[in-house]
Amino acid sequence: MSEKYKTDSNGLYFVTMTVVGWIDVFTRREYQEILIASLLYCQKNKNLKLYCYCIMPSHIHFITYSEDGELSNTLRDMKSYTAKELIKAIKNNPQESRREWILNQFEYHGKKSPQNQEMQFWKHDNHPFYLYSNKLIQQKVNYIHMNPVEAGFVNQPQEWRMSSANEDGPLKLNEILIRSTM
Numbered sequence: 001m002s003e004k005y006k007t008d009s010n011g012l013y014f015v016t017m018t019v020v021g022w023i024d025v026f027t028r029r030e031y032q033e034i035l036i037a038s039l040l041y042c043q044k045n046k047n048l049k050l051y052c053y054c055i056m057p058s059h060i061h062f063i064t065y066s067e068d069g070e071l072s073n074t075l076r077d078m079k080s081y082t083a084k085e086l087i088k089a090i091k092n093n094p095q096e097s098r099r100e101w102i103l104n105q106f107e108y109h110g111k112k113s114p115q116n117q118e119m120q121f122w123k124h125d126n127h128p129f130y131l132y133s134n135k136l137i138q139q140k141v142n143y144i145h146m147n148p149v150e151a152g153f154v155n156q157p158q159e160w161r162m163s164s165a166n167e168d169g170p171l172k173l174n175e176i177l178i179r180s181t182m
Contacts, residue, residue, distance in 0.1 A: 012051070012065045013128040014140040017079060020109035020120050023102060024057035030093065031086055032162060035060065036170045038082045046074045049174040054144045055162035056151065061144045063131065065174075075126055083121035 019025050026032050032055060039062075042048035047067035054061050066074055087106060090096055103119070110117035113124065131137045148160035157165035164173055 012063060012131045012137065013071060014061070014063050014131055014144075015075065015126050015128050016059060016061050017075075017126045018059040018123045020123055021105050022058040023105055025086065025090070025102070026055055026060075026162070027057050028093075028096075030089060032170075034085045034089060035082055038078050038085075039171055042074055042078055043172070046070070046077070048074050050171060051174055052141045052144050052164045053169075053171060053173075054147050054160065054164070056147055061147060063137070063140055063144070071128065075128070079122045079126070083119075086121055087119055 026035065035055060039048070039050065039053075043050060047070070049065040049067060050062060051065070052063040064071065087103075090099055090102055093099065096102070106119040106121055110120035113120050115124075129140075131140060145157040145163060145165040148154050148163065149157055154160050157163060158167070160166055161169065163169055164171070
């Protein structure tokens with residue numbers, strides 16, 4: 001992972017992971033479940049703390065922290081694992097009407113990537129952004145929860161099923177400890 005994308009061992013971060021070409025992959029529940037299962041695994045086994053999230057059709061935003069200081073490694077591993085599993089699910093899904101087009105897009109982006117991969121699912125940059133103040137934390141929480149509203153998918157943030165704004169969302173959250181020194 002590039003040095004500019006490394007994270008500090010004791011920081012709270014806003015992270016965005018985007019599918020190459022902004023392809024709407026997470027419109028199918030089957031694909032959403034793969035991403036959710038990976039996040040749950042990282043919460044349980046890789047000390048990933050999740051404070052806020054929203055899974056959109058082509059990307060995910062979340063606020064996170066890693067107890068063991070390995071956030072960069074956890075994100076790298078999660079992206080690698082989910083890319084493989086999602087590509088496999090798309091290849092094997094008889095209901096996927098856009099299969100050929102999606103796989104061609106993954107091949108195209110893989111070949112033009114500096115790593116010259118066979119296929120590329122996620123954009124290489126996830127730009128973990130350090131949240132250094134309570135004001136910035138609140139701004140990012142609002143941004144994340146308003147994302148599906150601004151996109152025109154729902155009228156209220158709590159209506160989006162794949163968001164921490166929805167109390168029935170699929171992921172469990174950790175509480176944010178507001179910093180008193182800011």
